[in-house]
Amino acid sequence: AQSVTQPDIHITVSEGASLELRCNYSYGATPYLFWYVQSPGQGLQLLLKYFSGDTLVQGIKGFEAEFKRSQSSFNLRKPSVHWSDAAEYFCAVSNAGNNRKLIWGLGTSLAVNP
């Protein structure tokens, strides 16, 4: 069955520290992979996506993610976290077709200490 696992429900980091959010997927076909961020009272915003090519993808707000097919992972990273990064982060996967049905992880809640 297709699934996305985000092992960390909640993470707390200090401002300025580095961040890595984990995402593992189970998908039979070639996956399209996404990271979205959801702030309180806001909709979901796309941080970055991977379809093919270079396995290290750059996104908005200084985020990057690396696709590792051998580990079925797509971890999100940021070298220096800002207080405004506190939010809920979701990893999602879809097939390479056009129906845009995304399968989502449960999310990781990020808190940032000053």
Added chain:
Amino acid sequence: ETGVTQSPTHLIKTRGQQVTLRCSSQSGHNTVSWYQQALGQGPQFIFQYYREEENGRGNFPPRFSGLQFPNYSSELNVNALELDDSALYLCASSPAQGAGELFFGEGSRLTVL
């Protein structure tokens, strides 16, 4: 460029009632998807509409139905509301030729009492 807008933002219904949620897609987008996000969960795919036709459906009962209009706006209707229908309902639009990227509205928060 106007983004995805949803209405109402919040509403309260009682069990057994019916609800209609509305979504205006982003300019130039002809595909609309609906997701249900329960508290503390990731979004769950309800269905997608493309050019006024349902084009994919998740594991939701028939009392969840939808429409897409010629201007690509969309409605989500839920009949015979149950307590478990309480959730944030998210609408997302995408351009037909886009490869999987969805643009989300801020959602409609439904509470069923």
